[in-house]
Amino acid sequence: MTSTIFKVMVLPELLRDVPPEREVEIKGSIRELKMPYPGQGRGDKKQIQCATDVIYRLRVGSYRIFYRIEKSEERVYVFDILTAEQAHKKYGRL
Numbered sequence: 001m002t003s004t005i006f007k008v009m010v011l012p013e014l015l016r017d018v019p020p021e022r023e024v025e026i027k028g029s030i031r032e033l034k035m036p037y038p039g040q041g042r043g044d045k046k047q048i049q050c051a052t053d054v055i056y057r058l059r060v061g062s063y064r065i066f067y068r069i070e071k072s073e074e075r076v077y078v079f080d081i082l083t084a085e086q087a088h089k090k091y092g093r094l
Contacts (some may be wrong), residue, residue: 003040006069008033010078016033018081022063026081029060036069045091048091055079066091 009032018026035041037055044059058065064087066080082090 003035004074005034006036006074006076008036008076008078013082014078018063022061025058026063026065029058030065030078032074033058033065033078034069036067059084 008030015023015026029043031033032042036045037049039057044058047055048055048059053068056067056069057074058067062083062084064080064082066082066087067078067079071078080087080090
């Protein structure tokens with residue numbers, strides 16, 4: 001794995017449904033995605049192989065943060081923040 005520090009991109013509206021008491025924890029975990037690969041930095045990260053793409057999941061308590069890594073751009077794109085229950089309904093058990 002690479003030790004490159006990535007820039008993390010997240011749309012503010014993804015945090016809209018996060019309760020205020022969990023927002024600080026979620027934002028802190030998102031900042032940790034500057035080292036996005038499983039086994040790097042902190043957090044329970046997992047690679048998920050999809051039919052057409054590779055995505056990653058970061059577990060933060062009862063929340064799941066889904067993201068993609070663009071190596072060539074050195075960027076991480078967060079595309080979903082869901083409770084575990086919502087994530088299981090949308091993506092299945094990961």
